[in-house]
Amino acid sequence: MTKIVGAALVILACSSFGFEKARNIEKRKDNIANLKKAFEIMQSEMEFSKKSVCEIFKAVSEVCEDEQIADLFKTSADRAKKSPHEIAKIWKEQTERVKKALCFSETDIAAISQVFNELGKTDYEMQKNVIKYANDTAARLYVAADEDCKKNTKLYRGMGVSVGVFICIILI
Amino acid sequence: MESAILKYLPKDICNMVKNIYCERIEELRMRRGKPLCIFMDGECFIIGENGIATTLDEAYTVTEKDIEYTLLNITDGSFYTYENEIKNGYVTIDGGNRVGLAGRAVEDENGNMCIREIFSLNFRFARQIKSCGAEAVQFIKEGKKIYNTIVVSPPGCGKTTLLREIARIISNSGFKVCVVDERNEICAMQSEKTYDVGINTDVYSGFSKKEGISMAIRCLSPQIIIADELGRKEDFDAVCFASNSGVASVCSIHAKNFDDIVKKHGKEKITNCFERFIVLGEDKKIKSMITAGEIV
Numbered sequence: 001m002t003k004i005v006g007a008a009l010v011i012l013a014c015s016s017f018g019f020e021k022a023r024n025i026e027k028r029k030d031n032i033a034n035l036k037k038a039f040e041i042m043q044s045e046m047e048f049s050k051k052s053v054c055e056i057f058k059a060v061s062e063v064c065e066d067e068q069i070a071d072l073f074k075t076s077a078d079r080a081k082k083s084p085h086e087i088a089k090i091w092k093e094q095t096e097r098v099k100k101a102l103c104f105s106e107t108d109i110a111a112i113s114q115v116f117n118e119l120g121k122t123d124y125e126m127q128k129n130v131i132k133y134a135n136d137t138a139a140r141l142y143v144a145a146d147e148d149c150k151k152n153t154k155l156y157r158g159m160g161v162s163v164g165v166f167i168c169i170i171l172i
Numbered sequence: 173m174e175s176a177i178l179k180y181l182p183k184d185i186c187n188m189v190k191n192i193y194c195e196r197i198e199e200l201r202m203r204r205g206k207p208l209c210i211f212m213d214g215e216c217f218i219i220g221e222n223g224i225a226t227t228l229d230e231a232y233t234v235t236e237k238d239i240e241y242t243l244l245n246i247t248d249g250s251f252y253t254y255e256n257e258i259k260n261g262y263v264t265i266d267g268g269n270r271v272g273l274a275g276r277a278v279e280d281e282n283g284n285m286c287i288r289e290i291f292s293l294n295f296r297f298a299r300q301i302k303s304c305g306a307e308a309v310q311f312i313k314e315g316k317k318i319y320n321t322i323v324v325s326p327p328g329c330g331k332t333t334l335l336r337e338i339a340r341i342i343s344n345s346g347f348k349v350c351v352v353d354e355r356n357e358i359c360a361m362q363s364e365k366t367y368d369v370g371i372n373t374d375v376y377s378g379f380s381k382k383e384g385i386s387m388a389i390r391c392l393s394p395q396i397i398i399a400d401e402l403g404r405k406e407d408f409d410a411v412c413f414a415s416n417s418g419v420a421s422v423c424s425i426h427a428k429n430f431d432d433i434v435k436k437h438g439k440e441k442i443t444n445c446f447e448r449f450i451v452l453g454e455d456k457k458i459k460s461m462i463t464a465g466e467i468v
Contacts, residue, residue, distance in 0.1 A: 051250075051253070052248040053248070084245055084247075084249030085240075085241045085244035085245050087249045120247075120249040120250045120251060120252070121251055122252065126252075
C-alpha cells in the first residue's frame, strides 16, 4: 500500500512539474502578446494625445488587462514621474523585476529591457520609430514564444508523466 | 523659499545654486563646456562648488550630461511633447519660469528651422511682486476706461511681472480681464502653483496672440486683454482688431525705449494701436510714462 501511495506521489510530483513548465511556456507567450498590445496602446496614446511618457505609461497601466503588465507600467510611471531623466534605466529595472512573474526568458528580457533606451529623448518622428521598434521586438519574441509553445508544451506534459512513471519503475 | 527651478537641475548644480539662492537671482545659465553662472542685479557671477567663485579655476564647468539631464527633466522625459516650444527656442516650466534654449539648427521636412542639439540653457526666474503695478494702473486707467497700453523694455527688466500685476489690480477692481498667455509665463496655469492674476481674469494658455485674442473677443466678452511680447505683424493686427472691437489691450514689447519701437514698427502703427506707453529701465523700475498725445 505504501509503495502504491509513494509511486502515486512521485508520478504526481513529476507530472505537476512538467505541467507547470508547460503552463509557464504558455504564460510567456500570453504575456508577450499582452506586452505587444500595451506597446500598441502606447503608440496610439503618443500619436493622438501627445501625452508625456509618464502619462502614457499610466494610461497603459489603467487599460491593461494583465495585472503583471499593468504593474510594470504603473511602477514605471510612478518612478518616471520622480526621475524623468532616467526613463530608460527605470524601464530596464522594472522589466528585470517582473521577469519571473511574466515567465520571460533571459533573451526576452534582454530584448525588451532595451527597447526604450531612446524613449522621450527625441522628437515625435523619432519617437514613432522607438515605439515601432518596441512593437517589432514584441512581435518577433511572440513568434519565437509561439513556436516554443507548440513544440514544448506537449513535450513537458508528457515528459512529466513519463519521468514520474520511470522513477517509480526504478524504485519498485 | 527655494525656486521651483532647482528641482530640474542635476544634483551637483542644484546644491551649488541652493547655497546661494536668493530672491535677487534673475537668471541661471548653463552652457556646455563653460562655467556655470548666475545673473544677480544685472551682474554675472560664476559658480563653483563653494558658491560664488572668484576665479575661473574654481568655477564648475557645465558638461554635456548636465545639459541632457536638465533638458530631460524640464521636458518631463518627453522631448517630443515640447517640440513646438523648442522650435521657438524656449520651454516654460513650473512657476511660469522660462528656459531659453540655444543649439544647432536643423530644417525639418516642411522647411521649418528647429533646434536639435542643445548647447545652452538659460533659466529665467519668474516672480510675482505685488504692488509694483499700482503706479502703472493709475496711469492707464481713467474712471471706467482703460487705455490701450504697451509696456516697453529690454529683456529681463520686468515686463511680464508688471503685466501680471496690472492684470491682478484691474481684475480685482471689477474689470473683466482676459490674459492671452502664449508662453504660460504670466499666469503659469500649467504649474501646481499659479500666479494671482485677479478674481475676474480668464486665461488662454499656450494660444498664439492672434488666436487667443480673437477667441477671447468671440467667447468671453472681456473688457481688457493682456498679452506679453508682441513681435510679429499678426500680433499687432490682433491688438488693433481688439481695439476696433471695443476691447482695450495691455501688452508688452522688447525695446530699449519708445524710439526703438517707432524705428522697428513705425510711428503710425504704434500710435494707432496704443494710447499709453510705459517704459521700464534696466533697474526694473518705471523709467517713463508717455501718452499718445505727447508724441510729436
